[in-house]
Amino acid sequence: MSGTAAGVDARLPIRSDLDLVWVRQHVRQAAAAVGFGLVEQTKLVTAASELARNTLVYGGGGEVTTERVSDGRAAHGLRLTFTDRGPGIPDLEKALSDGYTSGDGLGLGLGGARRLVHEFAIDSTPGSGTTVTVTSWATRPPRPREELR
Amino acid sequence: MNHELPRAAAAPVPVLRLGDVLLITLQGDLHDGTAEQLQRDIAESIVRSRVTGVVIDISGVEIIDSYLGRVLAEIAAGSRLLAARTVVAGMRPAVAITLVELGLTLPGLRTALSTEAALELLAEPADRPHREPR
Amino acid sequence: MPEHHTTARNTENPVPTQEVGAFLGRRREQLAQRWADEPLFRAVFTVSRDEAVEAGRAVADALAQVAGSGRVEDTDSPGFTPVREQLTRMAASRGRAGLTAAQISREVDALRRPAVDLLVADLPQASSEHVRECATTLTALMGTLRLVVMETSLTEGQALIDRQQVQLLEVATPVIRLWDGIVGVPLIGTLDSARSQVVMETLLESVVDQQARFAILDITGVPTVDSLVAQHLMKTVAAVRLMGAECVVSGIRPAIAQTIVHLGLDLPVVTRSSLADALAYALHRLGADIVSVTPGGAGTR
Known part of the structure; x- marks a missing residue:
């Protein structure tokens, strides 16, 4: 497990599919450092993989920042922010629904990633890029996720 | 941050032949290119060695995203066209939970608890009539 | 002043x-x-x-x-x-x-x-x-x-x-080894999203530990099954299948069956009305049949 940044807070480039491996490894280590259980780690890493691939394929590359967050009381979490300067998403509602895709893939990217995290926010401006911010919390018992159809 | 990729991530996955079954063991984090390469290697191996089954052991895989999930589904579908059955074995609980939450239930994929169970499954006649009790 | x-x-x-x-x-x-x-x-x-x-x-x-x-x-x-x-x-x-x-x-x-x-x-x-x-x-x-x-x-x-609350979640989901290769969990009470998460995790862990080919989810003790609960159940069924085992849902009342039908879920799930029937089904699939040994009463269940 050597070779990646030791800390939780980091900024990683997403320029090629090799970078996806780094993003997954870093998020895995950061989630473990914050105190996530195995299932929650796996969910967040998978969400990160989906979102990083979106950034690469649809956004033409970009970056992700990871940061430790706290709710001011006992809970600790991890926030990931994916940013690209790509064409943006014209219809967010549609992009979040399953089965929607503008490239190759199963079209689960955004909607799927949303189901794997506790908080999900997307900001997209056609022509100037997309920012997706996701947050998950290391909690026991599991915190209920947003119920989605 | 060090940007040299570990050897394992870029190296091709070995495809072993065991009688009339191909055995592939996936480990760690798979790079997209490696997964695509594997898909081609399996199709070629089936044609070359005329095997009737493919077992993919994923007990060492820590995450499966929709990309890798799609690759596995395509390997199974492609093998079927070449008259070989594919069984994916040893998926970890955390990976299974995540795939389901992601919305990827992979209904076309045959699964087994372990490589041994997968080999047993492939040893059974192709379309074993499903015996219902009573 | x-x-x-x-x-x-x-x-x-x-x-x-x-x-x-x-x-x-x-x-x-x-x-x-x-x-x-x-x-x-x-x-x-x-x-x-x-x-x-x-x-x-x-x-x-x-x-x-x-x-x-x-x-x-x-x-x-x-x-x-x-x-x-x-x-x-x-x-x-x-x-x-x-x-x-x-x-x-x-x-x-x-x-x-x-x-x-x-x-x-x-x-x-x-x-x-x-x-x-x-x-x-x-x-x-x-x-x-x-x-x-x-x-x-x-x-x-x-x-x-x-x-x-943590203790209750753990106590309320006892996964039981019913037979060689068969595990079961009797679900009692309301099945919300946090609870079903715990059920899914403990059930899948025991499927690995016991190398169980069958996992029985008994929902006799679940008072109501709305679309959300059915969805949680189906997720568990799908996850068990991905691991290479088969899920059997027992204790399904007719009304619950209707809910699942209305949801239009196409996941193949074997259902039985009672836990005993589910166990008999799983045993049969493993190659063991239950026969009565009382005189004149021989036959499969």
Whole structure:
């Protein structure tokens, strides 16, 4: 497990599919450092993989920042922010629904990633890029996720 | 941050032949290119060695995203066209939970608890009539 | 007029908070002795009176510290920190003895009277106005103590509820090995998203541990199955299948079957009306049939 940044807070480039491996490894280590259980780690890493691939394929590359967050009381979490300067998403509602895709893939990217995290926010401006911010919390018992159809 | 990729991530996955079954063991984090390469290697191996089954052991895989999930589904579908059955074995609980939450239930994929169970499954006649009790 | 008073106080008497702080330090021993006889201390520290007196000293020290800092109405005053845990234990002990929050609060309030009496007796030379101001300050301080006790015991109560919730989740999902290669979990109670997460994790872990080919989810004890619950069940069924095992859902009532149909879920799930039937099905699939050995009663179940 050597070779990646030791800390939780980091900024990683997403320029090629090799970078996806780094993003997954870093998020895995950061989630473990914050105190996530195995299932929650796996969910967040998978969400990160989906979102990083979106950034690469649809956004033409970009970056992700990871940061430790706290709710001011006992809970600790991890926030990931994916940013690209790509064409943006014209219809967010549609992009979040399953089965929607503008490239190759199963079209689960955004909607799927949303189901794997506790908080999900997307900001997209056609022509100037997309920012997706996701947050998950290391909690026991599991915190209920947003119920989605 | 060090940007040299570990050897394992870029190296091709070995495809072993065991009688009339191909055995592939996936480990760690798979790079997209490696997964695509594997898909081609399996199709070629089936044609070359005329095997009737493919077992993919994923007990060492820590995450499966929709990309890798799609690759596995395509390997199974492609093998079927070449008259070989594919069984994916040893998926970890955390990976299974995540795939389901992601919305990827992979209904076309045959699964087994372990490589041994997968080999047993492939040893059974192709379309074993499903015996219902009573 | 206010200027006149301020001047008078500064020359003749110390500021009330300082006066109260000094009083609490000076009369620490007497206060501790008197409080030790009050119901709150007497009922909590039953081993020896010395123990109660010692606890009373700690409270007096904390109050002196708070008064000295001038923040007599602030429940977050650092002076309270050393006694917070002790106060929590005292309130919890009275709570266990069956007292309501209001009754505990009244017992804390009972500590005020002896303190104020002692203060008034301590200031025979002071002007009646100064005595009144000091008594008011001490009363305010004792009121803050009362709030601190209530606050810490509420926080403690919440922490207890959180701990019990975790225990309940774990206790409520016992995965049982029913046979070689067959595990089952009887679900009892409401199946919400947090609960089904725990069920799914424990069931899948035991599928791996037992190398179980069959996992039976018995929902006889689940009162209602709405679309959300059915969705949770289906996720579990799908995850078990991805691992290479088969899920059987038992205890399905006709109404529940309807809900699943209405959801339009195309996941193939084997269902049985009872746990016994589900077990018989799984055994049969594993190659073992249950036969009756009573004379003339042979046959498969």
